[in-house]
Structure formats: C-alpha cells, structure tokens
Amino acid sequence: MSDCLFCKIARREVPARIVDEDADTVTFEDIQPQAPVHLLVIPRRHLASGNDVTQEDDELMGKLLRAAARVARARGFAQGGWRAVLNVGRDAHQLVFHVHLHVLAGRSMGWPPG
Numbered sequence: 001m002s003d004c005l006f007c008k009i010a011r012r013e014v015p016a017r018i019v020d021e022d023a024d025t026v027t028f029e030d031i032q033p034q035a036p037v038h039l040l041v042i043p044r045r046h047l048a049s050g051n052d053v054t055q056e057d058d059e060l061m062g063k064l065l066r067a068a069a070r071v072a073r074a075r076g077f078a079q080g081g082w083r084a085v086l087n088v089g090r091d092a093h094q095l096v097f098h099v100h101l102h103v104l105a106g107r108s109m110g111w112p113p114g
Helices: 005-010 055-075
Strands: 016-023 023-027 037-043 082-087 099-107
Touching: 005 023, 005 037, 016 055, 016 099, 023 055, 037 055, 055 082
Parallel strands: none
Antiparallel strands: 016 023, 023 037, 037 099, 082 099
C-alpha cells in the first residue's frame, strides 16, 4: 500500500530508528515509547490488521516473533524478559493499520495488561 506509514518506513521513504531488518521484517523504535524499550516489528509486506491474517501468513507471523526474539537477545533484554503485544482494531488502540508487534522491555510489566 503506497500511502501506509509503515510501508514507507520499510521502503526507507520515511525516517525511523531501524534497529534490525531482514528480507521479511523491519524493527524500529517507537516514537512514543511506553516502556524503556519499545520497538515495533513489522512485516515488509502490507497486512492491515491481525483480522486479515490467513493461513498463508503463518510463516510471516512466525518471522515477526523470531525477529523480536533476535532483537531481544542482541540488545540484551531477552534474559530479563519482554512483552509482545499485537493490537487489532481501533478498540485495541491500533493506530496504524499495518500489522505490527510491539516489543516492550526494560521494566517489570504489570498484569493484567489492559
């Protein structure tokens, strides 16, 4: 999708603090962090919402989680723990309609999260 903000970040048309990328994913720092570490992991391919995920996206969704774990190890917060959040839809506070996994770390997380 040509006008999607996260597609533009993946194509490097919009600046972002990219911390990791591979052929299928891009990970960058959230501009409004909600924890000491707050990263977003996105697929390069546009997928608007978790509601749009199909069986054909199984591998891609796994790659998002693997990218998050790779960054957690590389940046040194894997051992202490981290949270992955996928907001789906407006009521869940999805603001950019391109699937993205929030990776939160650097402090103890409360429960329940919502």
